[in-house]
Amino acid sequence: MEYLDFELPIKELEEQLDKCLVIGQESDVDVTNTCKQINKKLEETKRNIYKNLTAWQRVQLSRHPSRPYTMDHVRALCGDTFLELFGDRGFKDDKAMIGGLGKIDGQSFMIVGQQKGFNTKTRQFRNFGMANPEGYRKALRLMKMAEKFGIPVLTLIDTPGAYPGLEAEERGQGEAIARNIFEMIRLKVPIITVIVGEGASGGALGIGVGDKVYMMENTWYSVISPESCSSILWKSWEYKEQAAEALKLTSADMKKQKLVDDIIPEPLGGAHYDRETAFKTVEQYIMKGFNELKDLSTEQLIAQRMEKYSKMGEYKE
Numbered sequence: 133m134e135y136l137d138f139e140l141p142i143k144e145l146e147e148q149l150d151k152c153l154v155i156g157q158e159s160d161v162d163v164t165n166t167c168k169q170i171n172k173k174l175e176e177t178k179r180n181i182y183k184n185l186t187a188w189q190r191v192q193l194s195r196h197p198s199r200p201y202t203m204d205h206v207r208a209l210c211g212d213t214f215l216e217l218f219g220d221r222g223f224k225d226d227k228a229m230i231g232g233l234g235k236i237d238g239q240s241f242m243i244v245g246q247q248k249g250f251n252t253k254t255r256q257f258r259n260f261g262m263a264n265p266e267g268y269r270k271a272l273r274l275m276k277m278a279e280k281f282g283i284p285v286l287t288l289i290d291t292p293g294a295y296p297g298l299e300a301e302e303r304g305q306g307e308a309i310a311r312n313i314f315e316m317i318r319l320k321v322p323i324i325t326v327i328v329g330e331g332a333s334g335g336a337l338g339i340g341v342g343d344k345v346y347m348m349e350n351t352w353y354s355v356i357s358p359e360s361c362s363s364i365l366w367k368s369w370e371y372k373e374q375a376a377e378a379l380k381l382t383s384a385d386m387k388k389q390k391l392v393d394d395i396i397p398e399p400l401g402g403a404h405y406d407r408e409t410a411f412k413t414v415e416q417y418i419m420k421g422f423n424e425l426k427d428l429s430t431e432q433l434i435a436q437r438m439e440k441y442s443k444m445g446e447y448k449e
Contacts (some may be wrong), residue, residue: 133185133198133404134196134197134198136189136192136193136196137192138181138185138189138192139181139183140180141177142174142177142178142401143299145170145173145174146171146174146178146302146317147384148170148172149167149170151237152167152170153167153408160325162406167319173326173411178314178400178401179400181322182400182401182402184295185350186373186376186377186380187352187358187376187377187380187381187382188200188283188358188372188373188376188377188387190350190351190352190383191330191352191376191381192381193360194329194330194350194351194352195330196404197250197405198404199329199402200328200403200404200407200410200411201247201248201250201290201328201329202230202245202247202248202253202290202329203247204246204262204327204329204407204411205245205288205326205411205414206234206243208407208408208411209234209236209243209411209418210234210235210413211263211417212234212236212242212295213235214232214233214234214243214354214435215233216230216231216232217223217274218233218270218274219232219270220269220270220273221273221406222266222269223264223265223269223303225265225266225270226259226263226267226270227247227257227258227259227263228246228258228259228260228261228262228263228264228267228291228295229245229246229247229267229268229270229271229339230243230244230245230246230247230330231243231244231245231246231270231271231316232274232314233283233424235314235325236286236415236418237419238417239284239419240283240284240423241285241286242275242277242278242283242284242285242286243285243286243340244275244285244286244287244288245287245288245289245290245328245403246261246262246263246273246288246289246290246291246335246339247266247290248260248291248329250260250289251262257370259277259295260292261290261291261292261330262291262292262293262294262295262296262335263291263295263335263338263413264294264295264297264299264300264303264305265300265303265304265305265307265308266308267374268294268301268308268311268312268338268339269311270336271287271306271312272308272311272312272315273341274397275315275316275319275323276315276319277322278321278334278428279319279321279365283321283322283324283366284321284322284323284324284422284425284426285319285321285323285324286324286326286418287323287324287325287326287339287340288328288332288340289325289326289327289328289329289331289339289340289353290327290328290329290330290331291329291330291331291332291335291336292330292332292335292357293332293333293334293335293336293357294309294333294334294335294338295335299345304322305327306334306337309334309335309337310339310359312338312339313337313338313341315415316339316341316342317341317434317438317441318396318434318438319434320433320434322343322421322425322426322428322433323341323342323343323344323346323437324342324343324344324346324418324421324422325339325340325341325342325344325346326345326346326347326348326396326414326417326418327340327345327346327347327348327353327383327392328348328359328403328414329348329351329354330352330427331347331351331354331442332352332354332356332357333354333355333356333357335339336353337360340440341420341437343425343433343436343437343440344393344394344398344411344421344425345391345392345440346392346393346394346395346417346418346421347383347387347392347394347395347396348395348396348400348403348410349383349388349395349396349398349403349446350381350383350398350403351383352381352382353381353383353392354379354380354381354387355379356379358373358375358376358379358381359372360373360432361375361378361379362374362375383395389394390443390444391444393421394417396413396414396417398410398413400447422444424437426447
């Protein structure tokens with residue numbers, strides 16, 4: 133397990149607990165009470181740390197290297213029923229954007245999401261989860277296919293942003309994202325969106341228009357990352373913590389502003405501490421959202437979606 137800077141007290145206590153258990157195994161000394169005391173203190177420390185997380189600490193948790201990525205969720209949700217589909221039929225297949233058909237609790241879904249890598253080689257292969265225009269065009273192709281066959285769409289968001297390189301701009305990055313938003317607003321099938329990690333800028337919005345939008349507890353959703361915001365306002369990344377607070381990017385902030393529908397609770401310490409529980413909870417929210425949408429007519433579905441997004445940004449003195 134890798135530990136973040138604010139998790140160091142937990143690391144120290146877990147190391148003490150491990151040493152205590154080793155002493156008990158290798159000698160005749162009864163360490164039961166000592167282990168119980170350390171374990172009790174460990175649980176208290178965890179609760180104190182994780183119930184008082186700052187916005188920046190939640191950003192750090194969303195980027196934790198052990199955190200489940202999109203394909204981890206897909207494998208857990210769909211098992212061996214997932215069939216990945218490739219290519220945008222125009223340029224090439226974008227490895228940062230995955231998509232395909234799969235069954236969750238017996239219900240077929242068209243699943244689309246950004247995928248990061250877990251080591252240097254796979255991060256380069258997946259372009260760090262930053263999709264090019266062909267990735268968004270692939271996503272749209274799959275969503276239109278789902279619409280044709282009446283299959284609901286599930287999008288899983290985890291990206292530091294759309295790829296900002298020159299070649300991406302030359303191939304129409306902005307147009308591709310705008311086209312997806314335009315088409316998703318009037319898609320004739322239910323769309324469920326889950327932010328499972330980072331939800332940054334247009335890169336997230338390109339697959340983020342949903343009838344139900346859920347955020348996992350330790351994720352963030354914002355027009356810009358704290359580091360980039362800090363570099364613009366203060367000409368330095370050193371103020372990223374203040375930027376994170378000012379951006380109001382946590383799941384609680386998003387729910388308060390009515391920009392997401394609900395927060396998916398995570399196990400104590402984050403999804404990586406208990407993956408199975410995290411996957412099960414995500415599945416419950418997906419199916420709950422689908423059951424609320426499945427009986428709506430196409431007209432009701434689109435009208436409700438348009439009304440939902442039209443209300444965002446309203447402000448009264």
